[in-house]
Amino acid sequence: MRRVLARVEAGLLGQRGHLFPWVPVFLAIGIGGYFALRFEPPVWALISSGLGGLVLICLHRWCGALSGTLLLAAGLVACGAALAGARAQMVAAPLIEYRYYGPIEGRIVDIDRSASDAVRLTLDQVVLERMAPDRRPERVRVALHGQQGYIDPAPGMRVILTGHLSAANGPVEPGGFDFRRHAWFQRLGAVGYTRTPVLNLEEPGPGLRIFAARMALSERVQNGLPGETGAFAAAIMTGDRSGMGQGTLTALRHSNLAHLLAISGLHMGLLAGFVFGVLRLGLIGFALRYPVKKFAATGALAVAAGYLALSGGNVATERAFVMVAVALLAVLCDRRAISLRAVAIAALIVLLLRPEALLGPGFQMSFAATTALVAVFAALRHIPPDRRGPKVLRAAGAVVLSSLVAGLATAPVAMAHFNIVSHYGLLANLVSVPLMGVLVMPAAVLAALLMPLGLDWIGLALMKPGLDWILGVAHRVSGWDGAVGTVVAPDPVVLPLLALGMLFVLLWQGRLRWAGVAPATLAGLLWVQTDRPPVLIASDGRLVGVMGVEGRALSRVRGNGFAAEVWLENDGDGADQPGAAARWPGGLDAAVVGHALGTGALWHVPGKRAAEQFSGCAKGDVVVSPVPLPRLDCLTFGPEDLEKSGAVALWPSDTTLPHMLTARQVSGQRIWHGAAADTTVRLAHRGPG
Known part of the structure; x- marks a missing residue:
């Protein structure tokens, strides 16, 4: 037994310098444990868990490699559970307790579309008939059906309508997605619909300026590029998808190009990379006197922050900004911008700010892709330069390899959450993603810069061929026979087991890493044998x-x-x-x-x-x-x-x-x-x- 413990301790000592990426992993285990509970822990238990976890984290420094690592892991798990519980308590807001029908008054704070293609309004400062102020939902979301058109909903506008409201529904089957939990963290106390016209009570006030600017930019882009092309451009530049039809969304989903819609790591990375490159190239004449690289990183960080604010600041965009900010701050601190440590810092920040993001496909897919890409390309750095082939083939190979690695890393998550697999998704991404980086995003930056001068049509005209190409690829690929396959939903234990196995393969150093294949294989076997309720x-x-x-x-x-x-x-x-x-x-x-x-x-x-x-x-x-x-x-x-x-x-x-x-x-x-x-x-x- 002593020999086994000694070998384990020696193995942990060999991981020195490579253990930090495990910090968000164990924090995530604690967060997942909180959400897996079937009862709500009392506040005193959450406080005790958090304090106990901090004590364990502090004590690990005075222990040996094995005991210290175990204490640190246990402390992170305890802190993760406390963090998730604290977040759930912090966002607490009243829930409507019965089905309500009557007048609904509130201020528009978001505009989007439902799955049935109806415009939806999210309202705050809600007033409901015969309901005390302390029992009113903080926010409600209402889908607009029937004849509308009396007003054009605008950010900050105070409206009144007659509609139906109820609390968000729970899972449609045992163990399924809990929309009520999702709504809780969005502070949505009720959801519903109306079939009567929405009436304007008060024009937008001075608040919500960023939201108003975002919608104004979206409207201007769609006026400059009519149809689905303009709606696609508005979604990329502002995050506003309300102009996109369900047919286009389905085509993008079935061709595995839907990630181009969400303002996520790809868009934020392309934008920051383009700005960084332009600034560094423009300041090259001062490179001998000033730290031009750091100036370029500062400018790119400022532009990325502006993009975050203008896009609505949803969870996916926040996550993407954190990842880009960590990379740019690494440049400012003379550290390697792209490393597993940087990915771990980004994941840690996201989990600290929004622990509930762990349950969403966006967090899981983006960090799965990023971790896999960084690990694979880090391994390729050890290949001698003379064996890497010609530069032209190297660049093309990098595009193919990155699409392949990202697709394989995100495929299990996408299949588990959306139950579909795009058989031609790799091909669609290979002929679309490069165009996004080379043409669409630079043209979008140009359009935004020229907009104050009224010359944004130049950038939009440059964007149009790229956007039309991507939409054409989406519709063509999704229309091929056998383009989409269906997959049975796995048991809840499958994804965590698969993630832990693959993380062990990517993060552990040495031959023992391949032990992670065992739990990943077990997850696959459990998935194949999933038994759906009769x-x-x-x-x-x-x-x-x-x-x-x-x-x-x-x-x-x-x-x-x-x-x-x-x-x-x-x-x-x-x-x-x-x-x-x-x-x-x-x-x-x-x-x-x-x-x-x-x-x-x-x-x-x-x-x-x-x-x-x-x-x-x-x-x-x-x-x-x-x-x-x-x-x-x-x-x-x-x-x-x-x-x-x-x-x-x-x-x-x-x-x-x-x-x-x-x-x-x-x-x-x-x-x-x-x-x-x-x-x-x-x-x-x-x-x-």
Whole structure:
């Protein structure tokens, strides 16, 4: 045993100078642990965890290599959990506790589009009828349906409308994406829609100047470049995607070019790199007297900060700015700009500012790509120059290799979150990304510089061919046969296991790094063997899905479209809701639809008229209905039951009752569930006994 410990300690000593990149990894483990809890830790526990973690971090310096490393890792995990809990408490804001219909008044602080292509307004300074100020949501988001057009929504405008509001929904299936948690960290206390016109109460005031400037720039760009090209340019320059149609967004997604839309590491890096290069070249005459390189880095950092402010400062852009800022500050401090240490510092800053970002695909994909690229190209530096080939081939090879490495690093994350794989994504990126760096981003900088002089049309005209090419590639590639494949959603343990395995391969020094292949392989095997729930029930009881030979059969042709879409995507099923509904045995013409289930049948009673025609059930049957039903001699999921449980998954069993898992059982009672949270699920077997 002593020999084993001695060898482990010697191995850790050999990692001296290479352990810092593990700091954000263990901090992330603590953050992930907090979000995995099924109960909300009390504030005193969070404080104790944070203080205890800091003590362990301080003590590790006075211990040996092995014990000191273990103390440091434990301290970082404890601090990560405390950090995430503190952030959840800091963003606390009232949640609406019931379905509201009536007048909604507020100030416009964001404008975007929903998945159904409807314009959405995010409002703050909210006023709701007959609701005390201390119970009003801090922010609400409303989708605009029906006839609008009476006003043109503008940043800072105070508006009033009549609409429906409710708290954000929980997961559409147990263990699924929790939109309520996502809304909590955005301080969205309610979401909803309106079918009546939005009325202007008050013109924009002096606040929200950056948002107003951003939308004004977006409007000017779209006026200069009409159509989807201008909307694409506005998205790149300002982050405003409200002008883009769903067809274009789908084409970019299916060709793996959607990352060009988000103002992320690619855009921020291209912008900062272009400005850095131009400034350094322009100041080359002073290079012998002044630190021109540092002047160029300072200018690039200032431009990147301006881009961050102008783009709306969302999480992805903040993350990209932090990464670019770390690289430029490394130049100012005469350190290597691109290294695993720099990536670790950027990840650490992002996690300290927004620990909830760890759960999002943006954080996971950007740091997966960056870590893999830095590690691979660092390894290639050891190749002697005479073996690297001609410079022309070297440059082309670097583009191909970077696209390949970034694509492979981000593919598992993209497949896990979006359930699709673009088979021609590498090709689309190879013929599009270089054009983004060589033409589009420099032309965007030129347009912004010339805009005060009214000459921005020059830069926009230069951008247009590049943008048209990228959009053309997206539509062409996404239209090819077999361009998109579907992937089943993995179990929650798969991505963390895969990430830890690959991080060990990339960060550990020496031959032992290849031990990380084992957990990564195990993650792949678990993914392949993922078992989807045979039966899924929506949280309102209006939709039921049963897995069959052809795929999941749905009990309704329309309605609950979001739940239906997510279920089918997580199944790795490319069908739409009408196609899945056509699989239901016997069709959906009857008021009450049934499906064979294990020892009994599953009955969906979708409304009051169907409830009147429902003749009852036998022992071993399952009945689902969004309306109250009389006492039945079978397992019944009614509105009161589902309100407490959330979405439900069922598996057949050898007993009369099926195995059951509810969304509330998985997510527990957390701070973002508000007053609606109730982990005591009393699903009734409402029989006479």
